[in-house]
Amino acid sequence: MAGVWILADNHDQILELLAAGRSLADDIGMGLHLLLWDREEKSGEYFSYGADEIILLPALADGQPLSVYIPLIAEEAAREKPEVFLIGGSNRCKELAARIATRLETGLCSECTAFHFNQDLKRLEMERMIYGGVGVQTVASTSKPQMATIPPRTFSPGSPLEGREGKTREITGALETPVRVLEKKAKSKEQVNIREAKVVVCVGRGLENEEDLQLARELAEVLGGEVACTRPIAEELHWLPEETYIGLSGQVIKPHLYIGIGVSGQIQHTVGIRDAKTVIAINRDENAAIFEVADYGIIGDLYEVVPQLTRAIKEKVKS
Amino acid sequence: MPRIITCFKWVVDQADIRVVPGTDELSLDRVGYRISEYDRNCLEEGARLKEQYGGEVVGLTVGIPGAKKSIKDALSRGPEKAYFVTDPSFSNLEPGQTAAIMAAAISSQIEYDLIICGEGSGDLYAQQVGPRLAEMLGIPCAVFVNKIEIKEKEAIVECKVEDGVEVLALPLPALITVLPDINTPRVPGLKDTLAAGKKPVEEITLQDLNKSFDPYLETLNVRATSMERTCEKMDAGSEGIAKMVAVLTKAGVIS
Numbered sequence: 042m043a044g045v046w047i048l049a050d051n052h053d054q055i056l057e058l059l060a061a062g063r064s065l066a067d068d069i070g071m072g073l074h075l076l077l078w079d080r081e082e083k084s085g086e087y088f089s090y091g092a093d094e095i096i097l098l099p100a101l102a103d104g105q106p107l108s109v110y111i112p113l114i115a116e117e118a119a120r121e122k123p124e125v126f127l128i129g130g131s132n133r134c135k136e137l138a139a140r141i142a143t144r145l146e147t148g149l150c151s152e153c154t155a156f157h158f159n160q161d162l163k164r165l166e167m168e169r170m171i172y173g174g175v176g177v178q179t180v181a182s183t184s185k186p187q188m189a190t191i192p193p194r195t196f197s198p199g200s201p202l203e204g205r206e207g208k209t210r211e212i213t214g215a216l217e218t219p220v221r222v223l224e225k226k227a228k229s230k231e232q233v234n235i236r237e238a239k240v241v242v243c244v245g246r247g248l249e250n251e252e253d254l255q256l257a258r259e260l261a262e263v264l265g266g267e268v269a270c271t272r273p274i275a276e277e278l279h280w281l282p283e284e285t286y287i288g289l290s291g292q293v294i295k296p297h298l299y300i301g302i303g304v305s306g307q308i309q310h311t312v313g314i315r316d317a318k319t320v321i322a323i324n325r326d327e328n329a330a331i332f333e334v335a336d337y338g339i340i341g342d343l344y345e346v347v348p349q350l351t352r353a354i355k356e357k358v359k360s
Numbered sequence: 361m362p363r364i365i366t367c368f369k370w371v372v373d374q375a376d377i378r379v380v381p382g383t384d385e386l387s388l389d390r391v392g393y394r395i396s397e398y399d400r401n402c403l404e405e406g407a408r409l410k411e412q413y414g415g416e417v418v419g420l421t422v423g424i425p426g427a428k429k430s431i432k433d434a435l436s437r438g439p440e441k442a443y444f445v446t447d448p449s450f451s452n453l454e455p456g457q458t459a460a461i462m463a464a465a466i467s468s469q470i471e472y473d474l475i476i477c478g479e480g481s482g483d484l485y486a487q488q489v490g491p492r493l494a495e496m497l498g499i500p501c502a503v504f505v506n507k508i509e510i511k512e513k514e515a516i517v518e519c520k521v522e523d524g525v526e527v528l529a530l531p532l533p534a535l536i537t538v539l540p541d542i543n544t545p546r547v548p549g550l551k552d553t554l555a556a557g558k559k560p561v562e563e564i565t566l567q568d569l570n571k572s573f574d575p576y577l578e579t580l581n582v583r584a585t586s587m588e589r590t591c592e593k594m595d596a597g598s599e600g601i602a603k604m605v606a607v608l609t610k611a612g613v614i615s
């Protein structure tokens with residue numbers, strides 16, 4: 042039956058993949074099939090967003106991880122032979138994708154940021170970053186399905202089409218895995234949205250103490266912006282929430298203005314600010330890599346420069 | 361007493377990659393190589409678990425003959441022995457191939473209870489080799505882990521997921537991929553480096569594996585990404601600050 046298959050573990054990404062999958066399915070001239078395990082009444086909505094079919098998986102039993110679906114999905118794919126299989130790039134789904142691809146003996150383009158269906162060669166040409174972001178690699182799969190994981194927010198969700206319908210098909214099978222989920226610790230959702238912010242003040246390891254975040258907060262405040270950070274600040278020091286770190290494995294942002302303070306500017310970080318309109322850096326090391334990707338840089342100690350800058354902006358605003 | 365395999369990759373230092381002037385091609389002519397950044401956390405975790413639970417820890421890498429340079433460095437970070445799976449054709453392997461080669465090498469001669477991989481490699485960052493390897497070996501796996509405990513014949517791990525943490529119990533043998541924040545890698549001292557030189561290295565060749573490993577992904581091209589910026593530097597001091605305020609005003613962020 043072939044077709045384009047999609048799978049994601051959250052609603053927003055399902056909508057994104059439906060939009061991307063729909064236009065791809067039309068290009069290839071095939072149907073769009075959504076794998077789903079959530080039994081809430083969202084199927085109608087997913088049909089209106091473009092799904093031709095929902096393939097409903099059995100419900101998870103208590104303590105079963107998502108990876109329990111791997112054999113079932115792989116068997117179904119081996120039978121139905123999808124042409125393309127796109128999977129959302131959440132942590133759990135990345136594992137699923139790699140293991141399903143292994144079972145199907147096919148390739149997987151991880152963190153695919155753009156793709157294009159080559160009509161002449163009848164193949165999907167997929168782009169991804171390589172060398173930390175120094176290059177973009179275009180790959181094609183030599184076997185099928187042609188698989189990719191798609192990072193969140195790569196595509197915009199489409200708009201629903203009233204009255205569009207599809208059918209649902211349930212698949213059954215035993216769900217067995219030796220792995221048990223002992224506990225799920227939900228994290229408190231902090232309401233920071235650095236992706237929407239026009240101005241982002243980003244702190245790096247140049248900051249000596251957690252309290253010094255105040256310097257960045259004050260600067261962000263006079264500019265009406267948000268405070269973001271580099272990966273080690275969020276993941277090693279845990280000074281700021283994980284949603285606020287920028288880069289290859291974090292957020293990609295497009296603000297009007299980015300100000301990096303005490304950020305060295307390693308490529309894995311700066312790929313996240315490629316589309317910022319203006320980039321400013323404050324670093325005491327004149328050879329710091331951040332200066333090469335900044336429009337304006339101040340060479341100096343952030344503990345002197347940042348308070349001065351904040352004060353000067355305040356005065357300017359007043360005048 | 362777990363027998364642990366820690367997997368590390370020898371990768372180009374991306375800071376040395378240059379763009380060929382006037383083109384969007386990358387030049388890898390004068391690049392240095394090093395152990396993939398996050399594989400240092402992987403090696404460290406192996407060493408840490410051995411200190412805590414006993415057992416033994418070995419290192420495993422797949423690469424071209426030149427990747428041999430990585431081995432002494434890796435051995436100075438904990439493993440007692442290294443397995444070096446090598447062939448001149450092992451350059452630019454795609455993750456599906458790498459995992460298949462590792463699976464073949466492990467099945468042919470390495471006994472283990474636990475395999476540890478990094479979250480992702482510094483060059484490809486595909487985050488695939490770990491889960492693919494687990495699938496090929498038919499063992500359970502946990503990914504994006506930032507805490508490991510071993511209890512009896514199980515590993516209890518904390519996996520980072522988008523909405524929090526999932527604690528999993530995996531029966532051994534199992535494979536775990538670790539996040540960089542799981543530990544702080546040690547800086548090997550002179551003693552570690554000297555000791556590393558005396559540790560055994562087992563070479564496994566393509567002939568030994570007696571199999572071929574075809575890629576599933578074909579690279580069509582690699583282009584340089586670029587970021588066009590003004591790159592104007594100024595000194596700290598009132599002049600610099602005044603200039604910056606002017607820049608900010610022009611950018612329309614202060615009014």
Ligand SMILES: Cc1cc2nc3c(=O)[nH]c(=O)nc-3n(C[C@H](O)[C@H](O)[C@H](O)COP(=O)(O)OP(=O)(O)OC[C@H]3O[C@@H](n4cnc5c(N)ncnc54)[C@H](O)[C@@H]3O)c2cc1C
Pocket residue numbers: 244245246247248270271272273274286287288289290291292302303304305306307308309310323324325326329341342343344397398480481482485
């Ligand atoms: C596969 C992979 C993925 C990664 N993904 C990401 C990612 O998504 N995001 C990310 O951020 N990183 C990522 N990294 C890590 C990245 O390579 C860098 O290690 C990290 O970004 C460095 O963070 P930093 O700039 O805060 O710290 P450092 O590199 O330690 O830089 C600190 C800087 O502060 C300056 N400084 C110190 N004191 C002062 C002072 N008083 N005044 C002014 N300046 C001062 C120093 O000169 C230095 O340049 C990734 C790495 C790998 C290998």
Ligand SMILES: Nc1ncnc2c1ncn2[C@@H]1O[C@H](COP(=O)(O)O)[C@@H](O)[C@H]1O
Pocket residue numbers: 367368369370396398399402420421422423455458476477478479480481484485486487488489490
């Ligand atoms: N050539 C290799 N040799 C040994 N281990 C590897 C190799 N390639 C990848 N790995 C391991 O797999 C992890 C993930 O790699 P990747 O899938 O390329 O992102 C790395 O952090 C290593 O632990």
